[in-house]
Amino acid sequence: MSESSDLPLPSARSAPTVPYASYLRVYEPLAAFAEPERTHWADYARRGTTPTAQDELRRSLSDLVRVPVVGVPVHESADAFTAVVDGVLLVCPWRTRLRGWLALQELVEWFPRPVLDAALPPGARRRAAEEYERWRERNPDARPWIRTGVWQVPLRWFVLVADEERDHVPGERLRYRTPMVQARRRLARALRTLRDAEGYGMLADGLVEVGSWLEEFHPRSMVELDYGGLLHALPADRLAADRSAGDLAAGIAALRAGDPEGATEVYEELAERWRAVRERLFAN
DSSP states (O other): OOOOOSSOOOOTTTGGGOSOEEEEEEEEEGGGSOTTHHHHHHHHHHHTOOOOHHHHHHHHHHHTTOSSOOSSOSSOOOOEEEEEETTEEEEEEOOHHHHHHHHHHHHHHHSOHHHHHHHSOHHHHHHHHHHHHHHHHHOTTOOOSEEEEETSOOHHHHTTSOGGGEEEETTTEEEEEEEHHHHHHHHHHHHHHHHTSSSOHHHHHHHHHHHHHHTTSOTTOEEEEEOGGGGGTSOHHHHHHOOHHHHHHHHHHHHHTTOHHHHHHHHHHHHHHHHHHHGGGGOO
């Protein structure tokens, strides 16, 4: 199956950015980490060799070409993204192994069994699942600092940020950063509005799940929504014009103001815009 589109095909220059995924990250202050991890991250940041998202992706992809196939890294990553906000060091651990286990669970829902078996043999998946069960017994409260959206930015993520927080440098990044307290406040307010309206149950349920995740982190954390590899999958003019966070906020505001027709128009246009991007996952 093939489809025509004005979306650019991957080039040699953009190839390192695949897969085309977006990311929702939480950066926590050092105070959120117990020792000895707190000292590890302090020393890590002091060395000034913090890797980039490209580095993380290259390391993850290198695991996929090993023989025999390794579906999940054998050892947990000791790397993180860092940021300094108002003089405070914030840390977002990669936790690549944990995220690999969680991603394997999602693959079963995305792909037919023959395709999945060809990409990752059943034996490798079974071993990974068994290792995850043993690890989870020892780490029942563990959670990832990074969530991934493949060929999309999940609409519920846009609730957490505001249009004025949009940071777009063409060819380099498109991201939003907001204090955790703001993200939680926006989510709670949107959830109250959506629960009182008809036809938004799926979005409301998604917000409940994201809210439960955010509650696990320090209140002085920072939330980052990063378009990641989508920056290289979508035309530059489309990215420049994209105001999805503002559009979703306008739709929720219309609901709050008693204008369900206006809200529906905004939401359906936004959902269709991202559905067209997401469906490219199944094109060749």
